[in-house]
Amino acid sequence: MKYLQSQITELICPRCKNESLDFNNDVICCQNCQQQYEINNKIPLLFWPEDIDAPSGNITNLVKAFYEENPFPNYNDLDSVGSLMQKAKEGIFAKVLDEQLPFGIKVLECGCGTGQLSIFLSIANRTVFGVDMCLNSLKLGQAFKEKYELQRVNFLQMNIFQPIFKPESFHVVISNGVLHHTHNPKLAFSSIAKLVKPGGYIIIGLYHKYGRIWTDVRRLIFNLTGDKFKFLDPRIVDVNLNERKRHTWFMDQYKNPNEYKHTIGEVMVWFAENGFSFVNSIPKSGLGKKFSPDEKLFVAQSPGNALERFLVESSMIFTNSKEGGFFIMIGKKEG
Structure with missing residues (x-):
């Protein structure tokens, strides 16, 4: 556990937000509030619940139970690090992201599921933390990590509304296909946005209002x-x-028990309210612009005007349904 402690210096207690954590055998203890957290299969169980009597807590528990029973995606067709890399590169976005994220940075994936993207991004000398509320999903990622002795990725259990990291700890925070399953996607975004360093980036993927x-x-x-x-x-x-x-x-x-849908304009408001500027989107938010394999993800693009965005987003009814009506937004934290 001392090795784990030396790797995860950004941790705070999700209950009291104190940094004084002590790693002891299979337990993490907060020296401030005395709360103890188990470590299961080398995965720190730092999920701190919301008020279980509140509607929000009920939704969180429902979604958590759903994914504990249905970990997504699985590793059935991945028998090596090479096969995982090949699978990731078949998706243009993951390939371009890996090519353009600098080496040596710290990345957080919120809602990593079984951790395939976290592992993929860690291979190129990046320190990656994959967090999810579902232990069964995390165990699949942890097993793959240990089998192939991957040292630059760590998996932890976390409630997205109760972060376990110090503010401004990461150069890049990714949350792909997660926020729209929470009880309050806007609040969830604000929660993880605090973890981005000034000048760093946030990348979120959401279900689209029309594409869905x-x-x-x-x-x-x-x-x-x-x-x-x-x-x-x-x-x-x-x-x-x-x-x-x-x-x-x-x-x-x-069959997911909870789902919201969003628009590019809506997320732009989230960006502005949390100190982020718009950088890019997939699909592009301006007319006549297409996402390409040589796309410069982190070069700021024009967000287009309201009419352009409406026309682009309306077209997603016909162009984006095969992939579940999904869109991605990238923002840069000011400062």
Whole structure:
């Protein structure tokens, strides 16, 4: 545990926010409030709940239970570090992100799931922390890390509303496909935004208000027919996916107990209220602009005007439904 303590110097107690943590065998103890946190499979269990009697706490518990039962994605088709890297690079965004993030920086992935992106980004000499509220997901990432002796990635259990890191600890904070499942995505964004260093970046991926329309239609059909007609989802009939992947995709897309949808303009307001300037988005927020494999992710782009954004976002009804109506925003912290 001393090795773990030396690697994670940014930790604070999620209960009292004090930095005085003592690592003892399989327990972390806060010297200020005396709260103790277990370490399971070398994963610090630092999830601190919200008020369990409040509606917000109930939603958090529901989503947590859902992903404990349905870890996403799994490692069934990954038998080496090379296969993980190959899989990650098949996604243009992950490939470009890895190519353009500097070496030697500290990265936090909030809601890392099974940790595949965290592991991928850590291979290129970056220190990466993957946090999630679901222990079963984290165990899959931790097992892969240990099997291949990967030293620059650490997995920890955390409630996104109760951060376990000091403010301004990371050069880059990533949260992809997470905030829209919380009880208050805007508040969740503000929580993780505090962890970005001045001049650093935040990258968030969210479900889109218009891009998600066909998913909502299919969900309604599935609910009315007892989950028949699954062939209506393009991913379900993809011959390249095994049965387990089809199941986890279906559960994640159609059975999640809580989901919100957002727009580019809405997230721009979040950026402004938390001291971030707009840098980039996928899809592009201006007319006639396309995301390309040689995209400069961290070179500031024009956000376009309200009419341009509306036209771009409306087109997502037809262009973005295959991937679940997803969009990504990148912001830079001022200062």
